Amino acid sequence: xxxxxxxxxxxxxxxxxxxxxxxxxxxxxxxxxxxxxxxxxxxxxxxxxxxxxxxxxxxxxxxxxxxxxxxxxxxxxxxxxxxxxxxxxxxxxxxxxxxxxxxxxxxxxxxxxxxxxxxxxxxxxxxxxxxxxxxxxxxxxxxxxxxxxxxxxxxxxxxxxxxxxxxxxxxxxxxxxxxxxxxxxxxxxxxxxxxxxxxxxxxxxxxxxxxxxxxxxxxxxxxxxxxxxxxxxxxxxxxxxxxxxxxxxxxxxxxxxxxxxxxxxxxxxxxxxxxxxxxxxxxxxxxxxxxxxxxx
Amino acid sequence: xxxxxxxxxxxxxxxxxxxxxxxxxxxxxxxxxxxxxxxxxxxxxxxxxxxxxxxxxxxxxxxxxxxxxxxxxxxxxxxxxxxxxxxxxxxxxxxxxxxxxxxxxxxxxxxxxxxxxxxxxxxxxxxxxxxxxxxxxxxxxxxxxxxxxxxxxxxxxxxxxxxxxxxxxxxxxxxxxxxxxxxxxxxxxxxxxxxxxxxxxxxxxxxxxxxxxxxxxxxxxxxxxxxxxxxxxxxxxxxxxxxxxxxxxxxxxxxxxxxxxxxxxxxxxxxxxxxxxxxxxxxxxxxxxxxxxxxxxxxxxxxxxx
Numbered sequence: 073x074x075x076x077x078x079x080x081x082x083x084x085x086x087x088x089x090x091x092x093x094x095x096x097x098x099x100x101x102x103x104x105x106x107x108x109x110x111x112x113x114x115x116x117x118x119x120x121x122x123x124x125x126x127x128x129x130x131x132x133x134x135x136x137x138x139x140x141x142x143x144x145x146x147x148x149x150x151x152x153x154x155x156x157x158x159x160x161x162x163x164x165x166x167x168x169x170x171x172x173x174x175x176x177x178x179x180x181x182x183x184x185x186x187x188x189x190x191x192x193x194x195x196x197x198x199x200x201x202x203x204x205x206x207x208x209x210x211x212x213x214x215x216x217x218x219x220x221x222x223x224x225x226x227x228x229x230x231x232x233x234x235x236x237x238x239x240x241x242x243x244x245x246x247x248x249x250x251x252x253x254x255x256x257x258x259x260x261x262x263x264x265x266x267x268x269x270x271x272x273x274x275x276x277x278x279x280x281x282x283x284x285x286x287x288x289x290x291x292x293x294x295x296x297x298x299x300x301x302x303x304x305x306x307x308x309x310x311x312x313x314x315x316x317x318x319x320x321x322x323x324x325x326x327x328x329x330x331x332x333x334x335x336x337x338x339x340x341x342x343x344x345x346x347x348x349x350x351x352x353x354x355x356x357x358x359x360x361x362x363x364x365x366x367x368x
Numbered sequence: 369x370x371x372x373x374x375x376x377x378x379x380x381x382x383x384x385x386x387x388x389x390x391x392x393x394x395x396x397x398x399x400x401x402x403x404x405x406x407x408x409x410x411x412x413x414x415x416x417x418x419x420x421x422x423x424x425x426x427x428x429x430x431x432x433x434x435x436x437x438x439x440x441x442x443x444x445x446x447x448x449x450x451x452x453x454x455x456x457x458x459x460x461x462x463x464x465x466x467x468x469x470x471x472x473x474x475x476x477x478x479x480x481x482x483x484x485x486x487x488x489x490x491x492x493x494x495x496x497x498x499x500x501x502x503x504x505x506x507x508x509x510x511x512x513x514x515x516x517x518x519x520x521x522x523x524x525x526x527x528x529x530x531x532x533x534x535x536x537x538x539x540x541x542x543x544x545x546x547x548x549x550x551x552x553x554x555x556x557x558x559x560x561x562x563x564x565x566x567x568x569x570x571x572x573x574x575x576x577x578x579x580x581x582x583x584x585x586x587x588x589x590x591x592x593x594x595x596x597x598x599x600x601x602x603x604x605x606x607x608x609x610x611x612x613x614x615x616x617x618x619x620x621x622x623x624x625x626x627x628x629x630x631x632x633x634x635x636x637x638x639x640x641x642x643x644x645x646x647x648x649x650x651x652x653x654x655x656x657x658x659x660x661x662x663x664x665x666x667x668x669x670x671x672x673x674x
Contacts, residue, residue, distance in 0.1 A: 077567045078468045079577040085467035089475045092460035092552065099544040100482045102504045103493035110493065164387040170380045181388050183662060184395075187654035189606035189624045195631060195647045196394040199401065199640050207397065207413055242391055244669075251670050271376055300488040304608035308628060322488050329492045330613065338492050345489040353483060 104346065110339035129340035138316060139324070139341070146320040149234060150298035157238040158290055161245025162283075166275070168246075169253040179250070185243045190236075191304030197236035198309055222310065226317025229310045233318050236309055237302045245290050252286035253279065292356050296349070321345060402426070402645040409641040421641065429630060429646035437619060438626040439650065441541075442605050445622055446654075448542035449604035453551050454596055458589065461555035462581055466567065483549040487610055495613050498540050502530035536617045545610060551596055554668075558592050559585070595668020598661045602654045623650040 111129050115122040133139045168178045185193070200208040201222060209220045222228040256279050264274045303322050306312060312319035312327060319327070321341065329338030401409050404419040430436060464476050487494060497503055506529065509515070519525055534540030562585070570580045611622045618626075627650050630643040658665055 077564045077571065079466055079567075079571070079580070081467065081577060084577055085463040085469045085472070088459040088463035088467075091456040092479060093475060095456065095543065095547040096479060096482055098501065098504060099494060099497060099547040100485070100490075101478075103490045103497050104485075106493035106496065107490055160387070160390070164384065164391075167380050167384040167387060170377070178384065178388070179666070180659065180662065182391055183666070184655045184659060185391060187602050187606075187658040188651050189608065189654075191606075191608050191624050192627065192647050192651050193394075195627065195643065196398055198631065199644060200394055200397060202640075205410060205412060205414065205638060205640065210413055239391070239394065247666055247669055251666075271373060300486045303488060304606075304624070307608065307612070308631070325489070326491065326609065330495075335492065342489055342492065346485065349485055349489060 107339045107342045107346075110335055111343045112336075114336045125336070129336040130344075133337055133340050133344070138319075141316065142319050142321055142324045145230070145316075145318065146299065149230065149237075149302075149318075149320055150295045152230075152234045153238045153241065153298040153302070154291055154294035156234065157241035157294060158245050158287070160238075160242045161290075162249050164242070165246050165249035165253055166279075168250060179247075182246050183243050185240050186247070188240055189304060190240060190302055191308045193240040194233075194236045194305040194308035197232060197239065201232050201235070222314075224314055226314055229314060229318045233302070233305050233309050237298055237305045241294055241297060245294070248286055248290055249283065252283045256282050289356075292352060296352060299345075299348075398644040398648060401641055402648055404641050406637065406639055406641060410638045422645075425641045425645040426649065429642045429649060432642065433626055433630045433646050434618070435623060435626065435646060435649055438621055438623040439653065441538075441620060442622040442624065442650075443653065444538055445541045445607065445611070446601045446604035448538065449545050449607075450597055450600040452542060452546035453548060453600050454593060456546060457551035458555050458586075458593075459581075460552050461559055462585065464552075465556055465559040466577065466580075479549050479552055481549075482547060483553065487545060491609065491613060494544055498534040498544060498614055500530070501532045501534055501543075506530045535614050536620045538620075540614050541607075541611055541620075541622070542604075545604065545607065551600070554592060554596065555589065558589065562588060591664060592668065594661060594664040598657055598665040599668055601657050605654045 112124060112126060113122050114125045114128060164182065168175060168182070188196075200206050201220070203209055203221045203223060212218050212220050218228075220228060222232045260278050261274055264278055269277065299320070300322055302320070303326070306318055306320060306323045310318040312323050322345070325338050325341045325345065328334045328341065332338075400416060400418050401414060402425050403422040404415065404425075405421045408415055408419055408421075460475075460479065464472060464479075500506070509530070534543065566584055567580065570584060575583070606624060607622070608624055612625055615621050615625075627643075627646055630639075630646040632638050632640060632643060
């Protein structure tokens with residue numbers, strides 16, 4: 073927590089922490105408090121009246137079928153993104169870990185999508201999955217006999233944003249699985265091999281359990297990513313449509329607040345999101361404690 | 369590997385190549401599309417042999433999208449966020465770890481609480497703060513009825529209105545996004561691993577806290593700083609929602625947002641060759657940063673999330 077050997081100064085520590093505190097207070101605590109207060113008020117879009125309404129905004133959003141649908145969509149989307157990108161990241165990392173000679177080259181070839189903005193990933197896939205020009209869309213039509221049209225069909229739009237969001241995340245997961253795989257003790261693998269365990273058996277019995285902390289961590293990070301950072305993907309690819317089928321919670325906050333100017337509802341939605349993040353963070357930290365015990 | 373598995377080994381390389389191809393496919397395909405003419409790119413299916421229109425498309429995207437000034441804006445934003453975050457974090461962590469003072473725990477806890485809370489969940493109120501950064505001070509002023517107090521003292525009618533808008537400015541693009549606890553944590557964790565003896569020795573030699581910071585702590589932190597530079601640059605450059613909200617002036621737009629204007633809509637000519645050229649240009653700077661500083665970046669990414 074703190075060094076045993078510390079400096080003595082009456083003003084310096086305050087001066088050093090001050091910039092961080094000012095920025096945090098102005099752009100974090102103050103807005104969060106304002107959001108919380110606003111969520112108990114009902115105001116008209118022109119700011120003429122502001123009426124205290126207790127939990128009206130919360131009752132309103134949780135009885136709104138569109139909001140409940142948005143929750144469902146958000147969970148479906150984030151679980152889909154997390155599973156696709158984690159599975160592919162793990163698979164590629166396992167393969168790359170076996171190909172010991174080319175590790176550096178392979179890493180270079182796989183790492184760059186991390187630097188691509190979600191919105192740009194959206195643009196690339198918008199072209200690849202374009203109903204009339206997209207090569208992947210044409211392949212889907214001819215092989216699966218789909219009538220691919222994400223502009224009109226909700227489930228197709230959902231698949232599209234999932235692919236665009238997951239693609240970028242593969243490299244992130246790859247980096248972590250690669251680090252996790254390299255930390256697996258060679259002696260364990262060799263001992264199992266001497267006992268006659270096949271490579272596949274060794275993977276499931278040794279490597280996979282040892283990767284479980286990485287696995288859990290990445291699940292949390294990918295879910296947080298798809299909850300919040302995918303705003304750019306949605307905004308470029310589908311704008312929440314068609315018919316609200318890709319309107320995830322963060323996008324709905326933006327639409328209700330900035331486009332619909334429904335401040336009370338938007339604030340209540342923000343508060344719900346903040347609570348959600350707090351739960352995820354607590355979960356994450358409890359797990360970190362466990363991990364410390366696990367590795368001794 | 370432990371035993372010889374030629375069969376599995378060849379599979380490994382095949383699957384690995386398939387994996388790399390899947391990951392690289394959108395990029396390769398966009399690169400090809402960026403070399404074609406409008407007539408070729410809208411042919412179904414699109415030809416897979418690169419054309420000769422690469423420079424034409426790039427120039428077209430650059431001028432039509434006004435990418436020069438937008439990439440410049442993104443660059444300023446990313447650099448500002450990187451420098452700002454790292455600076456306030458490293459001195460903050462120094463304060464938390466190397467000093468023992470009464471409000472230390474409070475300072476630590478208040479920064480800790482902002483961990484993982486992205487700007488996306490509090491956009492409306494943060495936007496209002498950005499529209500007038502002095503609003504919190506104004507509120508304090510009003511609550512204390514200081515207008516009345518000053519009026520009473522001076523005998524004149526007195527009103528003070530504080531207003532400083534960050535909309536459409538670099539400060540507004542940068543400042544709200546440097547409020548993050550992750551960097552402070554990384555530095556804190558790292559400082560805790562530095563041996564006590566270093567600080568003891570420095571104190572014995574009569575070094576002041578700031579000498580210790582500049583001469584010992586900062587040089588020891590270079591690897592961490594290098595890693596954070598990559599991570600925060602990418603983070604800053606790729607911001608979407610925040611710049612979308614607070615910039616209305618086209619001259620202040622960042623590249624990732626400005627790019628949207630190049631995407632052909634339903635009724636436009638399907639100029640995907642130009643749109644994808646623009647996309648390639650816009651995504652280049654962060655990719656180059658990641659690739660050129662790959663070693664530190666990978667280390668930092670893994671350290672950061674521990």
